[in-house]
Structures are given as C-alpha cells and as structure tokens.
Amino acid sequence: MKTIKCECGHSNPFGTEICESCGKPLTNENSRELINMRYEGSAVRSQTYNKTIVDKIWNFFSSVKVGIWIIIVILIAAAIGTIFPQEMYIPPNVDPTTYYKEEYGTPGQIFYLLGFHNLYGSWWFLLLLAALGISLIIVSIDRGFPLYRALKYQRVTRHESFMKRQRLFAVSDTGISMDRVKRVLAKKHYRIKEDNGNILAEKNRFSRWGPYVNHAGLIIFLIGAMLRFFPGMYTDQTLWIREGETVAVPGTKTEDGQYYLKNHKFIMELYGKKDKEYSAALDKTGNPVPKNYQSNVTLYHAGPSDVVGAKPELKKERDARIKVNEPLSFNDFSLYQVDFKLNEFHRMNLKLENKKTGKSYGEIKVNLFNPKSTYDLGNGYKVEMVEYFPNFKLDENDQPTTENSVPDNPAFVFKMFTPETTKGETAFIGIRKNVEAADNKYKMSFSGIETKNVSALTVKKDNTLPIIIIGGIIFMLGVVQGLYWNHRRIWIQQRNGQLWIAAHTNKNWFGLKREMQNISEESGLVMPIDQSDEKSA
C-alpha cells in the first residue's frame, strides 16, 4: 500500500491530511486557515478511494449525510404510520380492505392502499432499517480505525503549522515555571506527556470512542431484533383457561416434557368506597375503575411421555398469582394476565315437568363442555340429548347450528321419556326460544345456571431479549461516553525562545476556554486566543 512519508519520518497511510505523528498538514500546507481537525485529518477510506463499485457503495453508506437521510426517511415514514391505527390495533373481526375506507374516508383508503396500515412490518420499512444498520457498520469502520491510529501515533511535539492553525493559540515569552504549569494541568486531570521540554496534556480521549461504542450497541440491538424471525427464538401464544381447568401450556413443549397450568380462580377487583383518597375522582367518572386483574394458578410440569395418548404425570412446580405487571416466569417462558371473561356459562340445570300440573320429575345438570347423551332420572323418567348447540344460531337456510364451541348461547334438542310417554317427546330448548310439538305433555324448563370466570394468558418466550438488553446497555454507555465527556488537548512548546500554546477540544469550546482561563490564572500561562473569533469579528 502506498504511504506518505512526512518530514518527521512517520509513514502515514495514503489519504492522510494531517501527519499522524507530528501533525504537519499534508494538504493545503501553506494555507493559514484553521486546520480541519475532524477525525484528526486521518486517512478515511471513503475520502480517499472512489474508483471501483465497492468504493462507491462503501462511500455511499459511510457518508454521514446519507446516514442522516436514512434516519429522516425512517422518521417520516414512522410518523405517517401513526396517522391511522395500524392493522394490529383495528378490531379483529373487521376486514381491513373496507375498514379504513369506511372509518377514515379517502385518506384512510390511500393509507391502506399504500400499505401504511402494516407499515412497520413492510418490506421497505425493514429495508430502511437494514440500510441504517449497514450505514452504522460502514461509517464506524470507515472513521473509527483511522481515528484510532491517528490518536495512537500522535507525538508530543507537533509541527509548527499544526500549532499555529489550531483554533485556540497563543505565543508568549518563556519565563514561567513549567513545573507549576504541569501541576495545575495535573490538578485538572490532564495526563501529561513530555518531550524535550514540550508538553502534551490530554484528557478524556475515551470520549472519542463513544460514537463507535454506541453504534456497536445499536447494531447488536438490531441483530437481536432480527433473530426473532429464527425458529425457536420466539413464542407468542394466547391461552384461555377456565377456573378449575388444567391445560397444557401451548408452546412450552420441549424434549424434557411439557408445562401444564391449573387456573384456580380469576379475580377482578374494582376501586370502591374503601379507597377514600380517590373518592373525588371516582365520583366524577361514575364508571367502575379496575384495581386488579389476577389469576391464581398452579404450574405443573410433566416429563416426556413414551406412550402416545397416555395421561401425563403432573409434577407440581409452584403456586402463583399472575397479575398485570407481574407475569409468572419459568424457564424461558413468561405467562401474562392479558384478558378475561366473567361468568361464562359452565353448567345448566333443567327440570323435567308435566306441562299441566307443573309437577317436577327431577333435575338434570348439563355440563356445557361435556354433556352426557342420556340423563336417567329413575322411575322410568329419562332425558336424551339429541343435539347440542353450544353457541346457537340459525344458518343461511334457517337451520340451527353453532357458531363455535364456546357455550355463550346454549341450545339443546331433548327427547323426554316418561312412563306415560314411552315413545318420547322432542323439544328444542334454547335461551328465550323453545320449540316443541303442541301436544307434548312434558317439558324441560331452566332451573339454574352455574358460571365460571375465564382468564386469558399470553405465553411468551423471547430468547432475543438478552442480546437486545446487551445492545441497549452498550448503546447507552456509548452515548454517555461520547456526550458527557470532551476530549481536550493542550500543547505547550518551546520554540525560538518563545512559548507556544495551542488547545483543542472535540466539542464545547466555551468549556475549554473557561478551563484555559482557569489554568492561565493559576499557572501564569498566557490565555490562548480564539482564532475563529478574530475571523468572524
């Protein structure tokens, strides 16, 4: 590789603007303008090569301007996506093709047609995020390594024009105590290097690595987010579980077996009169305000079973209360309280009665989830369940059918046998709709109902979380490192019987100037002049 040899003897990589070692400007040598200190004038690849297609792609993504544009495009797209609700937040039973038009008119239709209803999962949004990731990687490599080299090879004694062309610079007579200067600098936490009576005082160089650290954190974060699409990393399922039920927890089956959960009780509490401190607010809303949603459960585990269909042997793991904000976590999994249904029909009681006398010949208890086909009441009285519709409705041909297996609107066809009617009488029994033959002598009538609450729990496994957490922590450390500290350097040199002072900071010049003022007051060093002020004045 070509190198540039500086007069100080140091070999710089091709493209270097300021000698890494002595600081001599290698381009615009005779200019008197302030040196551009960005990246220490190091040989940034993207500023040096622009021939092959690889160079061009590299240069595109390493450009800070391109990076900013990617950020802005993501920002604007994300903002547009919030104008109307995303598809995942519209009611689940509606058709999005018509929903957006009906709800929001033409703007809504345009929103839908352009795909903004599912923006954050769309290929082009993911592509933008990928572009941001690539930009982060390339820009960090492009600037980070040359900068590291330049700061590593910098020497104490810098070139004359490097000194002169610093923003803060002054020349004064010698004759002050260098020991005192060094003491004052050390007190300000500067690390001092000396060479031939010249001084380089430097502090907080690590702050220069902040941007690269936070970019690395972001890249790790994005990789973590991407890993979700790999099988086995991520589970998200919903589990409806009735009180008293024990069910296998979906998604928790592994080689070691399977988790089971029993729901003992679902509890909903509301704020009431006892909560005195909130009485004013509660009176005003008038609506009940929920205080707690909770499922009392027991978690079981069953080992792998060799026999298909064999009843699993449940081993109790622990009792738990799952509340909103307090998920139950075990292994890689977490169970969250997300929804509930109060008072779902569970058992329905019906009486067999003589229509004329009203006399009852016994009661049957129908378990709505597992009804029997025959209920024998003794003494020749018997009820057969011919048909059962847990969630009754009429289909398009006006035929009875069921919407699903949840007993929200149970209906039955019974055949009633008595010693008097040995052939049996048929009746259709539903909530507020009974159909029977006019000459039926017996009837079934409701005599009671039992209900149970149902808890909805979300089963979640997200093995990408540790990576995302690490990415987040690294990002935060990098941001703080880069923004809360400044990299400051002060060069003091003896030249031709004069004392030259130059100072540089990567940001917050007023802070540096104030510090220089302090140093100069305490040590007698002359206060450097801000040469950018002179120009603007």
Added chain:
Amino acid sequence: MAELSSTLLYIAFIIYLIATLVFAMSLSDKKGKENKAAYTRRWGRVGYVLSILGFISQLGYFVTRWMASGHAPVSNLFEFTTFFGMMMVFAFILLYGIYKTNALGVFAMPIALLVIAYASMFPKDIAPLIPALQSDWLKIHVTTAALGEGILSISFVAGLIFLIRVVDQTSSTKKTKMLEIIMYLLLCVFGFIVVSAISAAAGYETSFNFTDKKEQKVELTYNVPALVGPPNGTQADDHFGPLVASPSWMNGEQAPRKFNTFIWSLLTGGVLYGIVRLILRKRIAAAIQPKLMNLKPELVDEISYRSVAIGFPVFTLGALIFAMIWAQEAWTRFWGWDPKEVWALITFLFYAAYLHFRLSRGWHGEKSAWLCVIGFVIIMFNLIAVNLVISGLHSYA
C-alpha cells in the same frame, strides 16, 4: 396533605413568575450609572436563587402529593405535565449553573410557567391507578422521560434566543415570519389558559349527546362556549351552539371537546398577538432583539447543543429503554408500535439526526437553532396531539 400539596404548587408558580421578572429586569439597560456587568450578574443571581426556591417548593408539591395519593404523581395529564414543567425548571437550573446566561432565564422560566399553567387546566383529582399502571416502572420510566424532555426543551429555549438574536429584523422575511409564528403559538398557550380560567370562573357549561366511534352514547360537557360540536351531536341546553362539527377522524377520548378548546386557544392567541403588536408597533422578536445584543451567538449555540448532549441520553434511557422494560412486563412485548412509542422513537431519531448534523460545519448556529425548534414541536406533539388525535394504549396520559 392534598391541600398542602396544591398550596406548594401555587407558591412555586408565584416564585417562578417573580424569577422571570427578575431575569427580564437583569437584561434591561436603563441603569446607566451602575456597572452594567455587575448589575446583570447581581440580578441574575437573584433570579437564579428564586428559581431554585421555586423548584424546591414544587418538589414539596410533588412529595406531598405522592404521600397523599400513594403513588408517584405522574399518572395523568395534569400530574405529568406539571412534572414536565418542573423538569424544565430543573434543566434550566442545571444549564444556568454551567453557563450563567440570564437570557436563558428570561425565556425558560415563562415557558415552564406556561407548561405548568397548561397542566392545571386538566382534572386535578387524585386518581386511582388502573392495573396496567401499578408498577415501579411508572415512576422510573415517566420521571426519566420527563427529565429528558425537560433538558431537550432547554435546547429549544436557547435555540429561540439564538434566532431572536441573529435573525435580521430590518425587513420581513420567511425567517422573521417563522419566528413570529413561534411567538404566536406561545401566546396561544397563554390564550388557552386565559380562556379556560375565565370560563371556569364564570362556571360556564354546555353539554352534548352523541354517539361515538364505538357506537356508545356519550355525553360531552364543554367548559367553554362550543364553536365546534361533536359529529352528529345534539346540544342538551340552549347555550351558544356549535358553528361546525369536529372532523370524525378525531377519535381520542373526548376529542371534540379538546378540539373546541384548541380552536379557542388559536383565536385568543391571535387576539393577544394583535394587542402585543399594536403596543410594540413592531415584530415581537424585533422588540426583544436589542435586549440580547450583548449575548455571544456562539455561546447560545453551545448552550443549545449542550442541552441536547445532556438531554439525549436521559431521554433515550427514560422514554425508550425504561419504556421497553416496562412494556415487556405489562404488555408482554417491549415494542409494539403504539403511537406514543412511535413518537418517542421519532423524537429519538430526530435528535440523533441533529447530533449528526452538528458534525458538519455549516449546520452550527442558525440551522441548528431551527432544528431545536422543530425538536420541541415534536416533543409537544407527542405530549398533546398524540393524546388528542390518536387513540392508543397511552390514552390515560
């Protein structure tokens, strides 16, 4: 305890007001005899001490309200917005401590005052926490996010000072117009407070019945005369009736009422702006500019940048990272593209873009200052509009 709490907030408000006046006085150049620098420094110090006293009083409000309610008072719009104002004052105290620039107080304190006064227009009752909010992360996430936003707001304040200082006022340009729009909008907030306060004092009320998006019959009670009614609503009394119906796509909670108040604010802001212009007989920014001529623009630019540099990590931590941790615990996922989440991300991306713009030389100074103004607009949008217009999981605050 609750009463003590509101008294302390009231005291804080008064002290902030006095501090604003003291800072404004410290910039006046009438005192010819005295040494100008010493005068400015002395009154600046008085204003600073007052700001700190006010902050301590507001801290007292915060602590006592916490004790009264049993949870950190950041759980509804009144509490959150008040706290945001308090964090603006805190951020100001921090940055004034570093840069000792009185002009910062002249602008930061009244803007914080506006924020706190705006907050007091929301229902102030101590409200119970719904299950989703019952978490330690409520206090951690919300306070850190508000602190970050408070510090970022100071970058807007400094940016505004920068613009008033440097934008050429000799002729009317796009820039002078934009500056006047900012002044007008600040007056609109003031207008909102004036209208609400007058209506509240008069006890004005008018109500509507209408059917909302979810096919539910809702009664809406307006506390200011109805210029804009709910879509397809009927007025329940014979007060001044609505001139038009509010757009049906606004489906936040009580959106028509809020939209009506919004229109009122814009109108009152316009009247106030007109009066001020008539008194000053020049653009508001042009009238302020001479008071700022002693300021170095580079210093103000650095204050603005520094506020972003300090505020950005705090904001990221509070509004994104803590938010994600909590969301994972309460909503089963750390990120769900809820509008409030998205707007926090937008704020983050915007300030990230700002920090990268600062790497190029041409973006220091004026362009930076305009960016800080836009950043503040985004923060305010997330605070106000996302709740007004867009319905989401954060509907409680």
